[in-house]
Amino acid sequence: MKKINRGVSMKKHDQDFMRQQNKITVYELIKNDSPISRASIAKKTGMSPTTVSRIVGELTNQGYVAEFEQISSGLGRKATMLGLKGNSVLSVGVEIDKHRISLGVVDVNGAVMVSKVHHRIPEESVEMTLSTIVRMLQETVESEGLDSSRIAGIGVGLPGIVDNENGQVVFSVQLGWRNVDIAQRLKALTGYEVAVDNELKVKALAEHVRGAAAGSKRTALLGFGTGVGSALIIEGEIYRGESNSAGEIGHTTIDPNGAMCECGKAGCLQTYIITSALLLEANKIRKVDTLEELFEARRSKEMWAVQLIERALTYIAITVNNVLCVYNPDIVILSGELIENFPEIRQEIEDLCFNRFVWEPLRDSFSLQYTALGEDGVMIGSALLAQTRFFSLE
Numbered sequence: 001m002k003k004i005n006r007g008v009s010m011k012k013h014d015q016d017f018m019r020q021q022n023k024i025t026v027y028e029l030i031k032n033d034s035p036i037s038r039a040s041i042a043k044k045t046g047m048s049p050t051t052v053s054r055i056v057g058e059l060t061n062q063g064y065v066a067e068f069e070q071i072s073s074g075l076g077r078k079a080t081m082l083g084l085k086g087n088s089v090l091s092v093g094v095e096i097d098k099h100r101i102s103l104g105v106v107d108v109n110g111a112v113m114v115s116k117v118h119h120r121i122p123e124e125s126v127e128m129t130l131s132t133i134v135r136m137l138q139e140t141v142e143s144e145g146l147d148s149s150r151i152a153g154i155g156v157g158l159p160g161i162v163d164n165e166n167g168q169v170v171f172s173v174q175l176g177w178r179n180v181d182i183a184q185r186l187k188a189l190t191g192y193e194v195a196v197d198n199e200l201k202v203k204a205l206a207e208h209v210r211g212a213a214a215g216s217k218r219t220a221l222l223g224f225g226t227g228v229g230s231a232l233i234i235e236g237e238i239y240r241g242e243s244n245s246a247g248e249i250g251h252t253t254i255d256p257n258g259a260m261c262e263c264g265k266a267g268c269l270q271t272y273i274i275t276s277a278l279l280l281e282a283n284k285i286r287k288v289d290t291l292e293e294l295f296e297a298r299r300s301k302e303m304w305a306v307q308l309i310e311r312a313l314t315y316i317a318i319t320v321n322n323v324l325c326v327y328n329p330d331i332v333i334l335s336g337e338l339i340e341n342f343p344e345i346r347q348e349i350e351d352l353c354f355n356r357f358v359w360e361p362l363r364d365s366f367s368l369q370y371t372a373l374g375e376d377g378v379m380i381g382s383a384l385l386a387q388t389r390f391f392s393l394e
């Protein structure tokens with residue numbers, strides 16, 4: 001008897017699952033190919049026109065989809081087209097940085113509806129950071145009069161090694177965090193599902209969805225700042241590797257006899273590029289506290305500063321070539337403090353890439369870009385990650 005019951009419920013479960021999958025398929029098609037007609041949806045999915053009409057009816061009633069008239073270019077006839085209502089699904093994106101917490105509410109197109117920034121004390125505890133996030137979220141929802149039932153979840157992007165499946169920060173040098181259960185703790189405080197990921201990975205996702213790499217099939221994003229890293233988006237998906245550490249290019253070995261890296265190995269790529277390494281070298285000559293001071297010395301043609309930065313730019317071009325040779329992406333996006341705060345180096349990097357370091361067969365295979373979303377990239381990408389993880393059409 002028990003067995004029969006179980007069989008019946010499994011069958012019902014399978015049917016529900018199929019219906020849910022069909023609904024998500026139609027939703028995704030409207031999201032990606034809008035404006036689109038019911039007939040095109042039927043054609044592209046192989047579903048019957050009746051099924052498509054039923055699903056579109058449900059999505060319209062739930063407030064996800066809207067109809068509008070479009071005059072077809074050929075015969076001037078009106079056609080009824082479908083598109084998403086921009087604010088039908090929302091999510092919250094949070095960027096936690098050493099000095100800053102940014103929080104924003106983002107719609108299905110990755111557009112930021114409202115955002116806030118809070119100055120963070122580098123030494124503050126995990127509790128303090130989480131309670132700041134909760135307060136920022138409450139203030140935002142209240143001041144904007146947002147319908148909190150439309151919020152699919154929260155995404156958090158931060159620097160460091162992140163176990164994205166379990167929502168844990170394994171280790172973050174910048175934040176000084178080790179084995180922190182961010183997802184679970186933030187969920188307990190807010191009631192929302194929480195996704196956590198490495199900042200470069202979500203930044204790449206954001207640039208892929210609505211930034212410099214929109215329409216790209218294989219996007220590589222490189223970050224040069226307090227660390228050196230890369231992230232890869234293949235066919236819209238973040239490439240993670242076995243433990244979400246794919247792209248940690250800063251710790252590839254360039255010279256086994258080179259300078260010590262903070263990771264404990266000698267001669268890692270990042271020892272030629274990162275802020276702390278550049279300042280360490282600069283201070284062998286004279287007292288230099290910031291990158292800005294180092295660049296000032298370079299602008300006044302102090303030879304040691306010219307050479308130090310030229311060496312860093314050479315290694316940036318080498319990084320671009322190495323990523324191209326390994327992944328063969330169609331777009332390479334350069335990002336990070338060094339690139340964003342000192343745009344004067346961009347032309348020099350391009351010259352080094354295209355005249356010297358990029359392997360010749362690959363020179364015409366990609367375009368070199370800079371981030372289009374700037375400081376909002378991590379926040380937007382984290383929010384988009386939460387939408388894909390937690391959006392349910394129930």
Ligand SMILES: [Zn+2]
Nearest residue numbers: 251261263268
């Ligand atoms: Zn290293």
